[in-house]
Amino acid sequence: MKQALKVLGLVLFMTMVSIGLIGCASDDESKQDENPAQEQSQEQGSGQDSSEVAFPVTITDDSGEEVVIEEEPERIVSVIPSATEIIFGLGLGDKVVGVTDNDNYPEEVKEIESVGGLELNIEKIISLEPDLVVADVNNGDSISKLREQGIKVLVLGAQTLEQTYEDILTAGKATGTTDKAEEVVASMKEDVESVKKVVQDIPEDERKTVWIEIGEELFTAGSGTFLNELVQTAGGVNVMSDQEGWPQVSEEEVIQSNPDVIFLTYASYVENAVQKVKNRDSWKDVTAIQEGQVYPLNSDITERPGPRITQGLTKIAEYLYPEKFNQE
Amino acid sequence: MKGRQQYTKKLIIWIPVLLAILLFTMIFSVSIGSADINMMTVWLVICSKIPLIGEGIEQTWKDTTETIIWNIRMPRIVLGILVGAALALAGAIYQGVLRNPLADPFILGVSSGSALGAALVLLFGFESILFGQLTLPVVAFSSGLLTLFIVYTLARINRRLQMETLILAGVVVQAFIASMLSLILALSDEKMQTIMYWMMGSLALTDWSYNRVVLPFVLLSILFVAFLTRELNILALGEEAAYYSGVSVQKVRVVLLIVASLLTGVAVSVSGTIGFVGLIVPHMIRLIFGADYRLILPLSVIGGAIFLVGADTIARTILEPRELPIGIITAFLGAPFFGYLLRKKKSDYF
Numbered sequence: 001m002k003q004a005l006k007v008l009g010l011v012l013f014m015t016m017v018s019i020g021l022i023g024c025a026s027d028d029e030s031k032q033d034e035n036p037a038q039e040q041s042q043e044q045g046s047g048q049d050s051s052e053v054a055f056p057v058t059i060t061d062d063s064g065e066e067v068v069i070e071e072e073p074e075r076i077v078s079v080i081p082s083a084t085e086i087i088f089g090l091g092l093g094d095k096v097v098g099v100t101d102n103d104n105y106p107e108e109v110k111e112i113e114s115v116g117g118l119e120l121n122i123e124k125i126i127s128l129e130p131d132l133v134v135a136d137v138n139n140g141d142s143i144s145k146l147r148e149q150g151i152k153v154l155v156l157g158a159q160t161l162e163q164t165y166e167d168i169l170t171a172g173k174a175t176g177t178t179d180k181a182e183e184v185v186a187s188m189k190e191d192v193e194s195v196k197k198v199v200q201d202i203p204e205d206e207r208k209t210v211w212i213e214i215g216e217e218l219f220t221a222g223s224g225t226f227l228n229e230l231v232q233t234a235g236g237v238n239v240m241s242d243q244e245g246w247p248q249v250s251e252e253e254v255i256q257s258n259p260d261v262i263f264l265t266y267a268s269y270v271e272n273a274v275q276k277v278k279n280r281d282s283w284k285d286v287t288a289i290q291e292g293q294v295y296p297l298n299s300d301i302t303e304r305p306g307p308r309i310t311q312g313l314t315k316i317a318e319y320l321y322p323e324k325f326n327q328e
Numbered sequence: 329m330k331g332r333q334q335y336t337k338k339l340i341i342w343i344p345v346l347l348a349i350l351l352f353t354m355i356f357s358v359s360i361g362s363a364d365i366n367m368m369t370v371w372l373v374i375c376s377k378i379p380l381i382g383e384g385i386e387q388t389w390k391d392t393t394e395t396i397i398w399n400i401r402m403p404r405i406v407l408g409i410l411v412g413a414a415l416a417l418a419g420a421i422y423q424g425v426l427r428n429p430l431a432d433p434f435i436l437g438v439s440s441g442s443a444l445g446a447a448l449v450l451l452f453g454f455e456s457i458l459f460g461q462l463t464l465p466v467v468a469f470s471s472g473l474l475t476l477f478i479v480y481t482l483a484r485i486n487r488r489l490q491m492e493t494l495i496l497a498g499v500v501v502q503a504f505i506a507s508m509l510s511l512i513l514a515l516s517d518e519k520m521q522t523i524m525y526w527m528m529g530s531l532a533l534t535d536w537s538y539n540r541v542v543l544p545f546v547l548l549s550i551l552f553v554a555f556l557t558r559e560l561n562i563l564a565l566g567e568e569a570a571y572y573s574g575v576s577v578q579k580v581r582v583v584l585l586i587v588a589s590l591l592t593g594v595a596v597s598v599s600g601t602i603g604f605v606g607l608i609v610p611h612m613i614r615l616i617f618g619a620d621y622r623l624i625l626p627l628s629v630i631g632g633a634i635f636l637v638g639a640d641t642i643a644r645t646i647l648e649p650r651e652l653p654i655g656i657i658t659a660f661l662g663a664p665f666f667g668y669l670l671r672k673k674k675s676d677y678f
Contacts, residue, residue, distance in 0.1 A: 102517075117517070118517075215521055215522060215525075216522065216533075217521075217522065217525045217530075217532070217533065218532070218533070218651070219521070240649075243649070243650070247649075247650045248650060248651045249362075249649040249650055249651060250361065250362045250532070250644050250648065250649050250650075250651050251400050251532065251533060252361050252362055252363040252396040252400050252401065253362040253363055253648070253649035255363070255392055255395060255396055255400070256362075256363040256364070256392060256396060258392065266518070269453070269518055269519065270453060271453050281399060281535055282395050282396075282399035282400050282535065283395075284395070285390075285391040285392045285395055286392075
């Protein structure tokens with residue numbers, strides 16, 4: 001008898017669990033079905049009359065969340081420098097009421113109240129009463145905390161040039177500045193095209209090989225990073241492109257790959273960074289060192305997925321092929 | 329008399345054996361790496377560096393190859409030997425003097441102090457004109473010794489030094505320094521990575537200049553300690569026993585602790601805080617060869633060198649061209665092996 005009850009209980013339990021699972025699964029499916037439709041309707045919306053966006057707008061942002069913005073935001077807090085640059089690029093600088101300690105562009109941001117550094121001060125953000133917070137996927141838990149408090153958070157998270165365009169357009173839609181956003185993106189694409197035009201004729205075997213140094217401990221940028229994409233677009237060959245992400249690699253590997261050009265992204269906060277690399281004893285046979293091709297890159301314009309990223313691209317291309325760019 | 333014969337016999341057999349293993353490890357280590365260089369070339373390059381023999385060898389390889397072998401792999405291996413030997417010897421001394429199996433080279437706060445000094449140098453990025461690229465090691469070393477002095481002063485009560493008090497003082501000072509390190513890390517923003525990297529310890533990015541500074545320290549310390557092995561043996565038996573056998577307990581202790589701390593300071597200043605070597609190697613030697621410090625000390629020196637060079641070789645090749653922090657390897661390999669030895673030896677230990 002006891003045994004039978006146990007079995008019955010087990011069966012009941014299993015049934016409940018499986019029903020629960022099926023329920024979840026169908027939920028997921030229905031959500032997936034919804035999304036494309038949503039996006040389509042958005043595109044139609046922006047196509048019909050882009051000059052005057054009719055609020056409310058619904059946006060599926062890079063966190064996968066649907067954000068409904070009821071009316072044009074008047075108080076914007078940006079919690080990531082790239083987003084700040086996008087918002088300012090859209091001409092909305094006067095609506096920004098909060099930025100982070102890491103913001104440094106444009107000049108005006110220094111007079112705007114800070115909401116923290118890498119760690120965000122949630123209290124501070126709420127006290128600023130923003131009607132839109134623009135964040136990055138990297139902000140992690142802070143995003144959900146803010147959303148729990150009923151604050152609208154638009155999450156961006158571009159990892160490529162193409163996604164940067166999309167993010168700018170998304171931000172434009174969320175703030176009722178679609179026209180301006182399209183203008184910004186068009187000018188960025190123009191920058192990219194003019195670089196591509198110059199470097200496209202360079203034959204494969206004449207392309208400069210590049211070592212990108214992120215830290216003195218030989219951390220580098222592999223595939224899937226902005227720097228890798230920028231170097232490639234600028235006609236260079238990243239010697240570590242077979243690695244993914246941000247690996248630390250061994251010194252002998254770098255020397256053997258014998259790069260033509262070396263880029264340093266940390267020169268802004270390490271004294272004499274370029275000179276130090278040039279003085280490395282064991283690197284003296286590397287082409288880049290022998291020809292003095294070691295350059296500091298301003299990581300603000302090469303790593304922030306914002307409107308200035310194409311300036312970074314142009315800069316990289318000029319460093320790689322100065323003769324081709326000076327001719328024009 | 330019989331005991332003496334026994335340990336000299338053991339030393340005569342085992343020192344050459346361990347040295348042979350070390351040599352083999354070195355040969356293996358220098359032959360592999362992420363750069364694609366064949367064995368033959370590796371050895372031609374090395375032979376060409378030996379006086380007399382070298383002159384007969386003609387250079388058939390690229391300059392880059394020579395740089396990789398002679399200026400990157402070799403200094404790294406030699407530094408591994410020196411640091412491994414220093415940490416293992418220091419660990420063995422600490423364990424004997426403090427009579428505590430948990431003692432390691434970092435227990436008296438020397439490494440924390442060094443790390444704090446290094447973090448400050450990295451944070452403010454200054455390099456003094458006097459020391460140039462050796463600024464970091466010099467500052468790390470001095471701040472390590474300063475920490476030891478503070479710990480020592482704290483623990484000395486009524487002109488007497490209690491070992492338990494000393495360990496406690498070390499723990500307290502370490503905790504205090506750890507809080508300051510965390511503060512520095514929290515404020516360091518983009519330099520966080522560099523500081524973290526240093527604290528994890530690494531033999532990468534070294535060159536011969538580091539070795540030239542470290543070598544005399546390590547050699548002198550080893551020689552010096554060689555004359556004190558008998559005293560350490562008696563100390564390890566306990567204070568009373570030592571007292572009755574005519575050993576000046578206080579003096580020997582202090583001298584040994586200072587030497588061990590110097591060794592630690594030197595090792596940490598050039599390679600950061602590489603964990604586990606100083607704790608595990610002396611224990612391994614003790615488990616295998618017995619609790620005689622006349623054996624433990626010399627064999628730990630060679631054992632530490634083998635262990636660290638081996639671990640570093642794995643760290644730099646297993647995911648090539650990536651580098652792994654060496655601390656991962658030392659603990660990942662050391663802990664299970666140690667567990668195995670501990671299980672095998674069922675009798676009382678330490």
